Structure formats: structure tokens, C-alpha cells
Amino acid sequence: MSLPKLMIAGVEVLPLHAGPPTTTVSPLGGPTVVRLSKGRGVQMTHWSKVAVSISGSGFMPPGLLGIDYSQPLEVRLTKVESIVGTHLDYQLTSKPRPDFEPWAEGLVGYDWVRTTVTRDELSVVVSAVPGASHYRVCWMPVLIVSGRRPQEDGDDSSNTHSWRFDCEEL
Numbered sequence: 001m002s003l004p005k006l007m008i009a010g011v012e013v014l015p016l017h018a019g020p021p022t023t024t025v026s027p028l029g030g031p032t033v034v035r036l037s038k039g040r041g042v043q044m045t046h047w048s049k050v051a052v053s054i055s056g057s058g059f060m061p062p063g064l065l066g067i068d069y070s071q072p073l074e075v076r077l078t079k080v081e082s083i084v085g086t087h088l089d090y091q092l093t094s095k096p097r098p099d100f101e102p103w104a105e106g107l108v109g110y111d112w113v114r115t116t117v118t119r120d121e122l123s124v125v126v127s128a129v130p131g132a133s134h135y136r137v138c139w140m141p142v143l144i145v146s147g148r149r150p151q152e153d154g155d156d157s158s159n160t161h162s163w164r165f166d167c168e169e170l
Contacts (some may be wrong), residue, residue: 003040004100004140006054007076008165009067018163020060023079026051028168050094052077052145055164062163064150072170073107075143082138092122093139106132 006013006021013021030048033041052075056062067073076097083090096102102119103131105112106129114129126135147167154161 004076004078004097006078007074008027008054009073009075010063011062011064011067013056013062013064014060015056015058016063017058017060018161019056021054021056021078023077024053025077025079026053032068049169050143050144051166051168053164053166055162057160057162059159059161061152061154061161062150062165064163064165065111067149069147069149073143073147073167075145075147077141077143079140080138081141082136082139084134084136086126086134088135089125090126090135090137092124092139094139095122096139097121097142100140102137104135104137107134107136108132112136146170 005015015021028049028051029046031043033046034044035041076099081094090153092102102117102124104115104117104124104126106115108129108131113129113132115129118125124137126137145167147165150165152161152163
């Protein structure tokens with residue numbers, strides 16, 4: 001089974017040429033503490049999204065200059081997301097890539113044993129593994145984002161091209 005490549009707006013970023021991507025996913029919004037009249041804190045959440053920063057360095061640029069950055073972009077990440085628990089049913093926190101289905105494992109002793117999953121949209125049910133104390137569901141997300149043209153750097157002395165794409169989930 002070969003792993004999928006990072007895709008930005010339908011453009012496959014080739015790690016052999018543009019360098020393997022390094023991805024950082026950071027929360028935007030989410031829980032905020034609001035103070036009441038006597039100073040008591042109350043946690044409130046109005047919305048929650050993510051910011052994503054993807055970078056790489058290789059002997060060729062990533063080839064992302066033909067993308068229309070004025071439109072929403074689909075980004076298919078290769079960074080694995082996961083949820084761990086002791087039950088068999090889970091709710092994914094983001095849409096998984098359509099070209100790479102979520103997978104699951106059960107922890108038996110010190111070893112993670114692969115098991116099957118059934119999925120309906122974001123709901124996932126893991127098949128039980130005899131003797132498992134915990135389960136882990138993993139997936140690679142696909143996001144709809146807004147982002148600007150990537151920053152690109154070139155170093156003639158080492159013939160390398162570095163790049164960085166920053167975006168925010170819509």
C-alpha cells in the first residue's frame with residue numbers, strides 16, 4: 001500500500017523533487033474563557049477551525065504557481081490525525097481524504113494490531129480485537145481552505161528550493 005501525496009488544489013506535491021512536506025496544524029477559535037460579573041470564568045465556544053502551515057525543501061520548486069488563490073482550495077493532507085479510546089465507536093473531527101480511507105488498531109499488550117473499520121461520513125465503528133485495552137482510529141484529512149501563493153526561496157549554492165504554504169480552514 002503506497003501512501004498518498006500532499007495535494008493542494010489538485011496539484012500533487014512530489015516529495016522526491018519538492019522535498020517531503022512538514023505540516024503543522026494549529027487550532028483557530030475554539031474554547032474561550034468569558035468572565036461573569038464576579039469574575040467567575042465560563043468556557044464558551046462559538047466556532048473552531050484550524051490553521052495549516054506546510055513547508056518543504058528540495059531540488060525543485062513545488063509547482064504551485066498555477067493555482068487560483070482567490071478561490072477556496074481543497075488541501076489533501078498527509079499528516080495523520082488520530083483518536084484513542086477504549087470503546088469501538090468514534091466521531092472523526094475532520095473529513096478524511098477520499099483516496100485514503102481511515103484505519104484502526106487495537107492495543108494488545110504493547111503492540112498495535114490492525115483491525116477493520118466501517119464508516120458513515122464522520123462516524124467510525126472499529127472491529128473488536130481480542131484482548132485489546134485501547135483502540136486508535138487514524139485518518140488523513142481533506143480541508144477546504146483559503147491561502148495565498150506560497151513563499152518560495154532558492155539557494156543557488158546548494159541548488160535547493162524551499163517553500164511554505166500557509167492557509168486557514170474555511
